Amino acid sequence: MQPALILMSAEHADFLLDEFGRYARDYDLHTATDVAGAEAIARRIREKGGQVALFVSDSAPQDAPVFEAFARWRQVVPTARRIVAAHWSRFLTDADSLRAGLAKGKFDAYLLMPRGVRDEEFHTAVCELLSDWGSTVAAPEVDTVQIVTPGGDALTGAIRDFLDRMGMPNRVYAPDSDTGRAIVERYDGEPAYPLVAAMQRPPIAPRTVRDVAITIYGQPADIDVEAVVDLAIVGGGPAGLAAAVYGASEGLSTVVLEAEAIGGQAGTSSMIRNYLGFPRGISGMRLAQRARNQAIRFGTRFFTGWEVLALEPGADGAPHVLRTDGGDVRARAVVVATGVSYRKLGVPAVEELTGLGVHYGSAMTAAREMEDYDVVVVGGGNSAGQAAIHLARFARSVTILVRRPGLAETMSQYLIAEIEHSPRITVLPCSEVVDGGGEGRLEWLGVRDTTTGDVRRLPARGLFLLLGAEPHCDWLPDEVVRDAKGFVLTGRDVPRERWADGLPPANLATTLPGVFAVGDIRSGSMKRVAAASGEGASVVPLVHTWLE
Known part of the structure; x- marks a missing residue:
């Protein structure tokens, strides 16, 4: 059974059905002329074990206010996305009363019903919401990574969380399923669960999430040991990703080392609604993966799953060295963007x-x-x-x-x-x-x-x-000064006795020349995605100045 789209309008149901015809291959389309009819359709679908991906309503249902309609439908299918598609004759008159509900999350988008063919702005909004539903609710139709395990365990959960944050569709199979048996047969040795098969490579029996990351993405030792990169970024959250995009786009050879999944804490956010330029919101995972792809397009190399263990300062113009278990990276400039980790409960x-x-x-x-x-x-x-x-x-x-x-x-x-x-x-x-x-x-x-x-x-x-936030920078040398809570000091926050020639370091520069800090790890930072992205972009001119 395909997921359903339920289209409700007393006057325009047939028009909406025709407009949504482009989705008929992948979704079952249903129409209703009133709120009660749409609710009944949703209940029948749920009783049969089906899913409703999206409700679409005009702005003035006849048998109930639109807010009540969505509240009733939400009781039946809480995971479905919700769109108000207002007819052009009512779009402006209904907007003021409905937008307050949009701010409170009563529905996901307020759109103008298409007035002609190929209204791609309308369908961009529809596709974004269906994509969000598909990545957070529906099981993947095609899985990039298969996990074989006889039951739920903490490691399997951690692996799946990592893969979801990396935007990689995955599914768990029992060892006695057809797919499970095929993967077990391909494994070289006595199987130890979970087994992970990824990217058409031989199955592995990982003991940590990092084992999976290495299988998919490689390790720092893959970098030519004779090469020195212009810019090494430690941390792949919004700050590190912005630095990677702007650094690589301006011609710097750039490497990003990320201990966990790209996106950092922001990558775990189900929906960021106040980030500039995304009026319908964007999940942290999608924001991170778009930024990663953007950085890759400009030549950035990413190494995921490798924690930086130490930074050895370069002396007399020599490059800095970042040590990891998988190899070393030598860089003329380093940007610390490791963000923060959640504080432990301690119970x-x-x-x-x-x-x-x-x-x-x-x-x-x-x-x-x-x-x-x-x-x-x-x-x-x-x-x-x-x-x-x-x-x-x-x-x-x-x-x-x-x-x-x-x-x-x-x-x-x-x-x-x-x-x-x-x-x-x-x-x-x-x-x-x-x-x-x-x-x-x-x-x-x-x-x-x-x-x-x-x-x-x-x-x-x-x-x-x-x-709440705890800094993660114990790997930094003593030459990088931190505040009492462990956050990195930059610019005028650096103690005056550490200034050079009576002048403080540049805004995002640390007390170690050639090493910069951006985002949540920096003392006094705002702890917001937009602020971190701004700092990541702003550090690149400082890196250029240092390299010159």
Whole structure:
């Protein structure tokens, strides 16, 4: 059964059916003339085990307001994307009343119904939403990576999360399935699960996510040991990606070393709605992969899955050396863009279940496995809000725990408004996780009220921890000065006694000549995707000046 598109309009249903005819090969198209009819169609599809990918409504249904229509449909199919396609006779008159709902996440796009053939602006919006649905809800039709394992385990979950963040379709197969047996037969030796078959290469039995990354992307030793690159970037988040695009496009030989998946923390965001130029929002994974492809187009080389262990400063004009387990990279200039990692919860009973219901970050793969379960998100920042909204499409309930009295101090208003609108999301202020457990995986959490000290037990199939920022730069030498919290100091933030000739380093320059810092790792940074991208672009002129 193909996924369904449900098109609802009292006057224009036939027109919409004709307009959406280009999707008939890959989707089942259904029309309704009222809200109740569309709801009935959706229920029948769900009862038969099918999926609804998209609801399209005109701006003035006859039997219910459009906001009520989407709320009713969302109860039936919470994962479907939602479009208002207003007829041109009503587009302007209905816009003011409907756009407030758009800001609260009541629907995903407000579009003008096409007035002629080949309205590609309209269909670009449709395709973006269907692509987002396909990458976060539907199982892939074609898998680039096959994983064979007899049951769920933490390593398989971590591998799938890495692959999802890298935009690589993947699927898990049982060892006794046809695909599973074929992969086991190709494996050289006694199989140890999970087995991973990727990119038409021989299957491997990885012990870490890095083993999978190396299989797909290679290692730094592949770089000619005699070569010295102009620019080595450590970290593939928004700041590092922007530096790679601008550096490579301006003729610098550029290498990016990323310990995990391209995109960093931003790459785990299910939907970034306030990034300039994307009015319908964009997932962190898509933003990261587009930037990666853009950088590759200009000649950047990426090495994924390799942590930089040390930076050895170059002396007397010699290049800096970045040490990894897989090889060394020598570079005339280094940009540190390693970002930050989520702070650990520190509750032993909960930490033992990491990967078995407990996840650091939003864990896009795990979200699909939370259907009809209760989940908890810990954190009050934008990443936590985005994770909660995404999880609410699958989970029976989502509870956000914050130690503060509310979300207003730490989260953007557009996310707070969307959370308040969602009937599945509850915010528990002045609360913290102090215990947890289950038979082999997470089943419950102990939550303490920080004002009274009372502890209560909450059912929880999933716990998603987004606990704030810790720098990841212990590998840097002492010549790079950091603040009391471990973030890298740059520019005028550098202590005056470390200035040269009475002048501070350049804005994004560190105390080690030829080494720069951008994004979340930099002391005083804004901790926003747009700010990190801006710093990544801004550092390239400083690199040019240094190289000259």
